[in-house]
Structures are given as structure tokens and as C-alpha cells.
Amino acid sequence: MSRRSLQTGPTTKRHASARRTRTRDEDEDLLAQADASLLELVDHVLNRGVMITGDLVLGLADVDLVYVRLSALLCAADRVLGPGAKR
Amino acid sequence: MTGLYVYALVPASVDAPLGTGLLEEELRVVSLGPIAAVVGEVDDTPSIAPASLRLHDEVVRRIARSSDAILPFRFGATVTSEAELAEGLAPRVEALATTLHRTRGCDQMTLRLYAEGGAPPPTPQTAAGPGTRWLRQRSAEQASSVPELARVRAALALCTRAESVELHDSPPLRASIFHLVERARLTEYRSQVDALAAAIAPARVAPTGPWPPYAFTELE
């Protein structure tokens, strides 16, 4: 079996994780031409699955500095305090 | 510069070897306590292209064949070291272990619900104030004029272990329903979906799968 060749990009050294920033345009091309099967694949493999980085990555000067997991910060008030509690 | 590409989380007791990854690199297992991460050494982060996405999914499926439970990673997760991986996941290891355990013996089925919209729900004409009318309108929109949704969920409730529903605002696509289904019950699930076709027509449900549990990597 021949060695697989994948499109790869240079590992970005400035990021804490070796993650290449995707450009909007490449993503658009991918989706514009996608058939149902590819759309399903994208929706599963690119929109879901475990992420180390969480919901939001904050950075400065193109360096990722903080990962924010929004759901970890929140909880419904009536579930914590009980429905009878004031406020 | 070498990095580690992360494919999935599995129970710590997983049987190695797990085969090879996207670039035919040997997969290895990094212990994180009760769970473990399956990684492969890569020189470069793969960029997004249909071939790479398919390979990622293929590798995840291959790992799934050797493990009773699995939490697939999103495409493109690379770290510079095992330490970075451990640090990144440390705060969530317990929650991830619970989530992982929920997937044991299961695959994911995905349903897309296509239906023509009913008329938009009428604005409640009561003597209520503007704030109340606004909130009731929003509530009606959320519950949505998608009666087929309740029908589909009810029909499949008995053969699914978990469910996640997303409403959509792009007619005719009204909702996506993700189900965690025990592998032994997949045939039953599929027959139920087939049986639904007549019941909900002209709306229709388009199933895909089985998938590894991409949509069940977070507890709700």
C-alpha cells in the first residue's frame, strides 16, 4: 500500500498547540461543492467531537493564550438553588 | 517540528495495538488516569480536505473496533507533547470518563428531519403586555411547528440510550436528531425509522450512520 499523502501545512510554531489556522476561504470552497455525503462527514468530524480547546480561544498577536469552556462556567439557577428559592 | 495528532479517547484498559493513523504512523496510547488518548506522531497538521476528513473518520472507526467505548476527537487536534495533552484535558477527565462510559457498546445514528413549515405560530392575542407576548412568541418558535419531531422521538425512544436534538431554521431542514444506539439494537432502530416514513409523510427523516459517537462527547 503506497504511503498516504495528505495535504499538510507547516506546523505553526507560535501557537501553544501545533494547530494551523484555517482560512475562511478554504472552508467555503469545501462546503460550496460538497455533496450530501461530504456535508454529513464535515458536520460530524469538523463540527463535533472532543476538543482540547473548548468553545472559544482567546489570543493576542496570533498567539493562543486562553481556552474558554463556556458551559463549565454556567448552571441554571433553579437547578442549583431549587425552584422555591428566591431569585 | 513533530506533533501528536489526537484521534479519540478510550478506556484506560484498551487493548493495544490499535493500528495506524492518518499518515500511516503507528498509533499509541497515552494514559490520562481512568481514560486514555489515542495519538499518532505527525510532522505537520493535516489541512482540511475531504480525503483527510475521511481518513480521520476511518481511523476513529478502526480504533472503535478494538474498544467498547470511544469518544472521537474533532478533526485537527494536535498537541506538541503528551504533557500538553494531559494538561489540556486534566480538568475534565472525570466528566470525560463518565461521558465515555455512556457510549459503551453503542454507535451513533443521525437523523435529519425535513418538513415543510407549518404556518408560523400566531402571535398570542391576549391582554398580556409586550414583554409577555414576545416571550410567548419565542417559546412557540422554539417548540416549533414541527409536530413530526415529537413523533419521531417517541417512536425511537425505546431503542436509544441517549438523544440530542438540534432545531434548525433552514427550511425544509427543521431538526437534527442524534441517537446513541446499542449495536445489538441497530437493526431494530432502522426498522423503526423505516416504519416512520409512511407515518410522517410528506415530511421525511434521512438517517445516516452508524457513526462513532461524535455528537455525544459532552454531557448535557
Place this chain on the structure above:
Amino acid sequence: MTRARRGPQKRVVPMKRAELDALRTEVRRKKGAAARWNADPDEVQKSVAQLVLSLVEFLRKLLERQAIRRMDAGTLTEDQVEAIGLALMKLEEAVRDLATRFGVRPEDLNLDLGPLGRLH
């Protein structure tokens, strides 16, 4: 015991054009949910506005969801429903106006609610 098959099993039912386009729109929308923020040194105010408004809009959507849940469950009084409804209306308008003022597009305020956004 059946294991996950290689490759997704496709159902052989032709997909209508409208369905395909709708799926494309939704997949695109979810993919576009703002995941990474970096201050643009040339437009710092706009970057800050985008981050702040994204977070406010995220919280607003969450508050709206909670309010509806409690209204439907009957754990809010009529006065509370009215007051909360008005507050959410005004908040939504305020976010929209501020976004326009800073040149931030509505789609740039789209932080995925994730598991919090699921229907229960």
C-alpha cells in the same frame, strides 16, 4: 456483535435540491460559530466589541432559553414573565445596534451554545 461499519451507510433515497442546500446552510453555520478571537491591531475597538458582544449574545440566548423553560414550567409569575420578556427584547435590540455601530456582522456574534443549546 456488529461493530461500526467502515464508512457511513447511505440510504438510497434521492435528496431534493432544497434539502441539500438547507443542510449545507446549517453545516456552514455551525462551522462558522466564532471559535477563535484575536485582537486585530488595526481595528482594536472593533475586535473588542466583537468579543464582548459575542459573549453578551451568548448569555442573552442562554437567558432567553432559561426564561422560556421556566415560563413553560410555570415557575415565574405573570409580572416576572412581562419584565423578563421586555428585558430580553431590549437586550437583543441593544446588541444588534451596538454591533451595527462597530461594524460587526450578526454572524460574527455566533458563539455555539453547545450542549446548553440542545432541546430537552
